[in-house]
Amino acid sequence: MTQSALPEIQQAPLGLENTLPETWPEDAVAPEPKPTRLLMCAPTAYGLKYEINPWMHLDNRPDVELAARQWDTLYRVLKEEIGAHVELVPQAPDCPDMVFTANAGLVRGQFVLLSNFRHPQRQVEAPHFRAWFEGHGFKVQMPSIGCKFEGEGDALFAGNMLLAGYLKRSDICAHRWLSDAFAVPVLSLELTDDRWYHLDTCLFPLTPEIVVYYPGAFDPYARQVIMNNFETIAVCEEEALRFACNAVVIGQKVVLPSGCPQLTRTLEARGCTVYSVDLSEFLKAGGAAKCLTLFLR
């Protein structure tokens, strides 16, 4: 475990126990509907205006026109080739990272646990996402103010179990919220490398039993937890750095960022159809296919 690079994390404020989330009724937590519903945000105000992860460099800004074409390709693959139903939230002009809708919150059925972003630069996105969810009939809860949580970026369902990352962006106190709110067991996984700052940058559940992950992004306990609970497919560092794990899985169909031939072969050998999409301009902000989509399960 590397403790030297631990960020300062606020302790949950006192009195948290009095504000535990209400548990949503079990029958409201519906299984994944057909067709799969996703939330995306077209990059009308995308750009690089600050540096809050090791991928962001103000002297290596994305080409926004190319970014728009790459996003269109992803949208078309998900909507037309895979057949997902894609909802769109308009991008607010002062929220360049709002395109990464995975960080809006965690959705199950009609219920959303809204994100409480660690960085002030992204905290401005929360009211816009909240307005969209409420406008579309979702019931919204938010963790207490001292408890950071960055949505599906750090919480991924594997069947009826939730895998949840912490320490870089989300706090572990949010995991208890998730568990109480969705009435599911939560496996807490410590992230140890700033380059894979969200769980969805270094792990994705391929099925409820199989996870694809990059072991170097986790502490030894998290690696053990993953091994104890799943069949695993490990991704090499080279492809992990191309965000191979930032994949969208819909049934047997997997959308990967381009440049990940090894994982593509492995998945194809298991019978998956792999769609490779060039998302180079979003990688400059530390995001790829999964970061650009949120499951409305």
Next chain:
Amino acid sequence: MPSETIYLDGHIIDSLTLSKVLDIILRDGGQYRIRRFDVGATRTDASHAEIVVSAPDADTLERILHIVGQHGATRATGEARTEPAPADGVFPEGFYATTNLETAVRHHGRWLPVEPMEMDCGIVLSEPSEGRSQASARCVPLHRVNRGDAVVVGDEGVRVTPLDRPDPTGAFGFMGSEVSTERPKERVVAAIAQAMQAARAAGQKILFVGGPAILHTGAGPYLEAIIVAGWVDVLFAGNALAAHDIERALYGTSLGVDLATGAPMTHGHEHHLRAINAIRAVGGIREAVKNSYLKSGVMHACVRSGTEFVLAGSIRDDGPLPDVITDSIRAQDAMREQVRGVGVALMVATTLHSIATGNLLPASVRTICVDSDADTVIKLMDRGTHQAFGLVTDCEFFLKELAARLPGVKKS
């Protein structure tokens, strides 16, 4: 060893969070005791653990708690509550009564050490103000509290650090914090001499609390020599020790008994009264030393070597000497001022002054009580000075041995 209770909550078994937290505690120099552990009945149910974390010092504990906090451990303790003192000299109802153990109070999410530590007091919290950049927590005796002071009530947010068990390999290792007559006395005295030297090396003060038996038994010259050699920073005593010491200096007797021959002298019982009268005539002990009326003895040594002394009066005092503080509360406050910075307290042949001093000392002060009666030490410990180590022996033997073992003490 300071300790604090933490709670872990959630899927802490499957996530290995419990293992991780326990490993971190050990890795970073702490220890743990799981006080309660409720395992979730099904996979969906959360488990709960209540863990007492302890560490060798408060900083290590704080560091461990900070790290395990990042892995979901929450602290049991809330903030300390305060209420204003309703009047001068009156604590609010339900005030927290202190022990002499190291204590801290939680205020705005931080642990503030309570200083100076003293038993049977209240704790007053002060917010940052001009000249003081941080909030502070003070131990305040009843008579010193002012109306409106923020006094800690209840024990929420108050952390008390129990005394460490003595290191069995250290100089005091073979001394439990208890009283016994069956000890190798010379070895004990050697350890006390070492403790005094260690306190000096650490920049701490040495306090000597003495009773008149020191003079009656003829041990006065040993104490005098120890003071002359600079081994006592502060002396606490009553009227009697000073009066009989001056009696010895002026008449060669203590309570009328010739200290050279051991025989009572004619009209010897008047000597201590005449001694007191003589000092009253010149205005005080310091004046008597200054004009060379008083040329030897323990009090003379104190004045000459700059050893501070507090003489506290009692209801049966003759005289008393002008230097004796007869208002007990004023005497207590004077002693309170002098115990700051004391590392070793030697209490020899006095019950009342030992207990009075014990009440003022933090438990961290190495306290040694020497008396020919085991009851004195037992009483001292029964009244809360649990750190006291008792040596049951005659004070003349003790001081003679101690004088022989302290560097620089002139042989008499």
